[in-house]
Amino acid sequence: MDTLTHMLIGAGIAQLLPKSIQRAQIQAFSWQQKAVIGALAGIFPDIDYLLFPLDPLAFLAYWHRTHTHSIFLAPLWAWILALLWRQYKPCRQQTLLLFWISLAGILSHIISDSLTIYGTRWFSPLLNYQISWDLLFVVDIYFTLSILVTLILLILLRHKPFRACACLIPFAYLVLVIVLKSAAYNRLASPEKNLAQTSAPLILVPQPFSPFYWQAIKVADKAFYQAYLKLTDDNLGNKLSQLSGLAFNHLSYRLPGQIHWHRYPLMPDNPDWQTDAEKVWQHEKFSAFRDFTDYPVFYAYHQQAKTSCVWFSDLRYHWPGIVPTFRFGMCKKVGDSWQVVRMKYLSQGQVQKLN
Structure with missing residues (x-):
């Protein structure tokens, strides 16, 4: 989930604390103060991004959305935030209220991140289980x-006992997304007869800018089959894609009866590349990518002068017109060992060597 949405949710949740908690304090916070504290708590779990420069691949596979996104550790983080806020003079006598606002903001971040495809480890460090509802x-x-409309209503209706009803707005949107996803499942035809007979489930992945657009993925013939699906045209979503500045191609999304399925193998079809691809995929130093990816596919093979590079990506992060977000591989010069590398986000081939 993006930073702005996390902040808005945190600011809104802070307005919903029971009055019994607020009355227990010497002086209640204003709605502006609660909004600021809640918004900052709402983005706190993403402090783990500070670890990204140390090892981007290990960060994605093992560090991101783990300890700072744990419901078990959330009270600890909330207490630390409360102690930090106490250094601000107007907050010195409000430790308990600071704790509850911070805890609410952190938990809102954990839950909202679980709406995406990435997955969140709620029970870290006790369990490594990822929760991902694949809706947004x-x-x-x-x-x-x-969320913005809900926050405005919570502020305008802050003295009304029924103010919490404003939260029905984002929940109603999530229900709509669930309905749309179910409709996509029901209307989607299998790409080939043999795919319909496989036991592997059909996966629908949310796509940029519109709840009407989905990416369909199915496993068959030792490869992934992928298609871009739309339930209907979304003119607003298409306008937003243009304003984003990205080369997102919404025309690649087609109605269920018109979609094109594409095959993505784990290993390259070119026999001259297969030996190196197998070595890289099974390499001990590449285990972090194997642990990170859910739908790994061969991306590219580059050979220049005395250097060979094998690249893989995750099909979850393939969008039409945009280079895949996560592209990792290994490169080797003649006489040297394989080295883990990554292509930087949105670059056309800017390579970074990893540890």
Whole structure:
């Protein structure tokens, strides 16, 4: 989930604390103060991004959305935030209220991140289980607008006992997304007869800018089959894609009866590349990518002068017109060992060597 949405949710949740908690304090916070504290708590779990420069691949596979996104550790983080806020003079006598606002903001972040495809480890460090409901793209302008409207209503109705009813707006949007996803499942035809007979489930992945657009993935013939699906045209979503500045191609999304399925193998079809691809995929230093990816596919093979590079990506992060977000591989010069590398986000081939 994007930072702005996390902040809006945190600011809104802070307005919903029971009055019994607020009355127990010497002086209640204003709605502005609660909004600021809640918004900052709402983005706190993403402090783990400070670890990204140390090892981007290990960060994605093992560090991101783990300890700072744990419901078990959330009270600890909330208490630390409360102690930090106490250094601010107007907050010195409000430790308990600071704790509850911070805890609410952190928990809202954990839950909202679980709406995306990435997955969140709620029970870290006790369990490594990831929770992912695969309903929203990381940036969903409709969901963000529903949160913004809810926050405005919570502020305007802050003295009304029924103010919490405003939260029905984003929940109604999530219900709509669930209905749309179910409709996509029901209307989607299998790409080939043999695919319909496989036991592997059909996966639908949320796509940028619209809840009407989905990516369909199915496993068959030792490969992934992928298609871009739309339930209907979304003119607003298409306008947003143009304003984003990205080369997102919404025309690649087709109605259920018109979709084109594409095959993505784990290993390259070119026999001259297969030996190196197998070595890289099974390499001990590449285990972090194997642990990270859910739908690994061969991306590219580059050979230049005395250097060979094998690249893989995750099909979850393939969008039409945009280079895949996560592209990792290994490169080797003649006489040297394989080295883990990554292509930087949105670059056309800017390579970074990893540890």
